[in-house]
Amino acid sequence: MRPTVWWQDDHVVMIDQRRLPAEEVYVECRTPQEVAEAIRSMVIRGAPAIGVAAAFGVVLGARPGNGALTSAELDAIDAALRSTRPTAVNLSWALDRMRRRAEALPPKADVRAELLGEALAIEEEDVASCRRIGELGAALLPDGVRVLTHCNAGALATAGYGTALGVVRSAAQAGKLLRVYADETRPYLQGARLTAWELVQDGIPTTLITDSMAGHMMARGEIDAVVVGADRIAANGDVANKIGTYTLAVVARENGIPFYVAAPVSTVDLATPTGAEIPIEERSPDEVTMHAGTRVAARGVDVRNPAFDVTPHRYVTAIVCERGVARAPYDASLRALATP
Amino acid sequence: MRPTVWWQDDHVVMIDQRRLPAEEVYVECRTPQEVAEAIRSMVIRGAPAIGVAAAFGVVLGARPGNGALTSAELDAIDAALRSTRPTAVNLSWALDRMRRRAEALPPKADVRAELLGEALAIEEEDVASCRRIGELGAALLPDGVRVLTHCNAGALATAGYGTALGVVRSAAQAGKLLRVYADETRPYLQGARLTAWELVQDGIPTTLITDSMAGHMMARGEIDAVVVGADRIAANGDVANKIGTYTLAVVARENGIPFYVAAPVSTVDLATPTGAEIPIEERSPDEVTMHAGTRVAARGVDVRNPAFDVTPHRYVTAIVCERGVARAPYDASLRALATP
Numbered sequence: 001m002r003p004t005v006w007w008q009d010d011h012v013v014m015i016d017q018r019r020l021p022a023e024e025v026y027v028e029c030r031t032p033q034e035v036a037e038a039i040r041s042m043v044i045r046g047a048p049a050i051g052v053a054a055a056f057g058v059v060l061g062a063r064p065g066n067g068a069l070t071s072a073e074l075d076a077i078d079a080a081l082r083s084t085r086p087t088a089v090n091l092s093w094a095l096d097r098m099r100r101r102a103e104a105l106p107p108k109a110d111v112r113a114e115l116l117g118e119a120l121a122i123e124e125e126d127v128a129s130c131r132r133i134g135e136l137g138a139a140l141l142p143d144g145v146r147v148l149t150h151c152n153a154g155a156l157a158t159a160g161y162g163t164a165l166g167v168v169r170s171a172a173q174a175g176k177l178l179r180v181y182a183d184e185t186r187p188y189l190q191g192a193r194l195t196a197w198e199l200v201q202d203g204i205p206t207t208l209i210t211d212s213m214a215g216h217m218m219a220r221g222e223i224d225a226v227v228v229g230a231d232r233i234a235a236n237g238d239v240a241n242k243i244g245t246y247t248l249a250v251v252a253r254e255n256g257i258p259f260y261v262a263a264p265v266s267t268v269d270l271a272t273p274t275g276a277e278i279p280i281e282e283r284s285p286d287e288v289t290m291h292a293g294t295r296v297a298a299r300g301v302d303v304r305n306p307a308f309d310v311t312p313h314r315y316v317t318a319i320v321c322e323r324g325v326a327r328a329p330y331d332a333s334l335r336a337l338a339t340p
Numbered sequence: 341m342r343p344t345v346w347w348q349d350d351h352v353v354m355i356d357q358r359r360l361p362a363e364e365v366y367v368e369c370r371t372p373q374e375v376a377e378a379i380r381s382m383v384i385r386g387a388p389a390i391g392v393a394a395a396f397g398v399v400l401g402a403r404p405g406n407g408a409l410t411s412a413e414l415d416a417i418d419a420a421l422r423s424t425r426p427t428a429v430n431l432s433w434a435l436d437r438m439r440r441r442a443e444a445l446p447p448k449a450d451v452r453a454e455l456l457g458e459a460l461a462i463e464e465e466d467v468a469s470c471r472r473i474g475e476l477g478a479a480l481l482p483d484g485v486r487v488l489t490h491c492n493a494g495a496l497a498t499a500g501y502g503t504a505l506g507v508v509r510s511a512a513q514a515g516k517l518l519r520v521y522a523d524e525t526r527p528y529l530q531g532a533r534l535t536a537w538e539l540v541q542d543g544i545p546t547t548l549i550t551d552s553m554a555g556h557m558m559a560r561g562e563i564d565a566v567v568v569g570a571d572r573i574a575a576n577g578d579v580a581n582k583i584g585t586y587t588l589a590v591v592a593r594e595n596g597i598p599f600y601v602a603a604p605v606s607t608v609d610l611a612t613p614t615g616a617e618i619p620i621e622e623r624s625p626d627e628v629t630m631h632a633g634t635r636v637a638a639r640g641v642d643v644r645n646p647a648f649d650v651t652p653h654r655y656v657t658a659i660v661c662e663r664g665v666a667r668a669p670y671d672a673s674l675r676a677l678a679t680p
Contacts, residue, residue: 021637022635184637185552186524186551186552187550189631189637192628196637196638196641197638199641200638200639200640200641205642206642207643208628209643209645210551210583210628211550211551212551212583213583213644215584215587217644219586219649219650244552244556246555246556247552247556247587247591251587254590254594288524288549291529291634292632293632294632294633296631297524297529297533297548298360298532298533298540299361299540300536301536301540301546301548302546302547302548303547304547304548304553305549305550309553309556
């Protein structure tokens with residue numbers, strides 16, 4: 001499998017996730033604005049992948065041969081990219097890191113080369129983080145485990161390997177994974193389209209279900225653990241993730257099933273005290289009313305389409321980061337992991 | 341709005357619910373086998389509506405002018421209709437009632453006319469039951485209530501007015517309904533296609549959400565009560581209903597939101613001790629993998645498609661029947677309501 005997003009010669013390439021699994025089409029971006037539009041329109045999605053894409057977007061703002069970016073230029077690049085999606089904090093994290101690097105460059109530096117180095121470091125670190133998250137998460141799972149996952153926290157949502165699917169892949173490699181149950185994840189169907197596509201390619205036994213079947217499977221004893229990614233983790237351990245995650249966490253706890261969140265430290269936002277302060281993106285009603293280009297819902301009905309929800313930390317068994325496994329009380333454990 | 345299913349001259353007519361809301365197409369059935377096929381293929385669905393359709397199907401088995409149906413003829417008609425869908429008990433209930441009527445007829449009776457009278461009685465009683473369920477259910481709701489419902493337990497699922505949507509309609513008429521949140525109800529989208537269609541026609545403020553958004557809305561304090569229908573209620577109060585209902589009930593209780601089941605007494609099956617004995621229909625994988633005729637899910641993935649789940653009685657605040665409101669302990673309260 002090719003990576004989700006990468007730097008090629010002088011531009012960024014990403015697989016168009018809107019068209020998977022029907023077609024493998026690649027989109028090239030040559031300006032920060034094109035990267036911003038790719039993020040906004042969900043050519044690329046998934047919190048860590050968005051962070052990597054945004055970092056490359058900053059590189060595109062530095063023209064080859066030119067000198068240092070002015071503060072106003074950096075502001076414009078930053079603003080274009082930062083405004084694309086509000087919930088995933090990895091976007092801000094990557095932009096902050098690129099900004100710090102740009103501002104720390106000596107006067108005669110090759111700005112573009114230096115920023116590219118930083119973006120490539122973010123990309124490499126993300127893959128390495130996913131692999132470590134995979135190892136640490138797989139160690140938490142019993143032999144013969146049947147894992148439920150939601151949305152796509154896989155290679156497509158990261159620079160590679162995946163967070164929740166990194167745990168799944170490591171568990172498969174360790175010979176302890178029996179099966180993955182993948183929620184289709186309405187309305188955007190990241191589970192049916194992306195997670196199923198990734199796992200089938202890897203030869204991992206995967207069963208697709210609708211989101212509303214997950215609770216039934218848990219009650220019937222067919223799920224041993226829930227593993228999901230995250231778009232932002234507040235300082236107290238509250239987790240913003242794809243809409244439907246909260247419901248899974250509640251039903252998992254009701255059935256005594258552990259609920260794990262797998263995410264890099266860059267997803268932990270110590271500046272956001274609790275989940276109540278995390279902005280929840282509301283997307284187009286068309287995602288709910290249209291199916292494969294056809295209007296399915298009755299006309300005249302109102303629509304809500306929040307893209308994320310918040311799972312209070314009391315439902316979270318553990319948060320698996322590349323630096324270790326955080327458990328309650330999360331205020332302390334996350335602060336210890338996330339403080340550089 | 342025309343009824344869902346009715347007798348016209350010498351045959352049965354039903355609206356084709358597979359094609360709503362895009363088209364209003366009516367299907368005519370002239371044999372018990374055609375009615376059976378209409379039920380199996382979901383031209384008509386909803387437990388009470390299936391019961392009424394099956395009763396008319398029995399009438400179609402009695403040829404005009406012919407004498408009494410033999411026991412073998414009754415067996416054949418019964419078997420064709422009873423095997424169509426396993427979970428909804430109203431189907432068996434209606435067939436048992438028609439059978440008793442057929443067997444009690446005097447030798448020279450006009451069998452077809454007598455059976456038609458019985459089927460029409462079932463139809464009329466169902467509408468009357470729904471209206472009474474609506475009144476009793478609405479009385480349980482506070483002023484300004486925001487109701488969440490799942491699937492379609494409306495006029496389309498009954499001979500008219502609806503069970504859960506009967507409660508909604510009565511609450512609207514009483515001026516106490518602020519808004520209905522309708523789960524789209526994957527995979528068959530009864531909420532997006534049917535519930536939204538019914539409620540928009542009635543001018544009831546309705547917001548469509550995906551199934552996975554319901555928990556988020558509950559946690560945000562945007563839902564005051566959950567009202568759903570039922571396909572079978574066991575003697576102990578366990579409720580089989582559309583897949584996803586169990587999850588709603590768990591999250592509702594977690595958020596202190598009352599969870600009401602609205603169903604006629606014909607849905608109560610005293611012969612089934614608990615939900616564990618209720619057969620759960622598993623339907624075609626295509627319902628999950630195809631959207632509006634287009635394959636959306638990645639190829640090669642396994643699929644599960646249970647059409648119903650079981651909500652244990654401990655999550656059910658009350659069961660609203662036409663004869664009264666049953667509360668825990670349900671063994672006693674349901675037996676009192678359901679015993680003739």
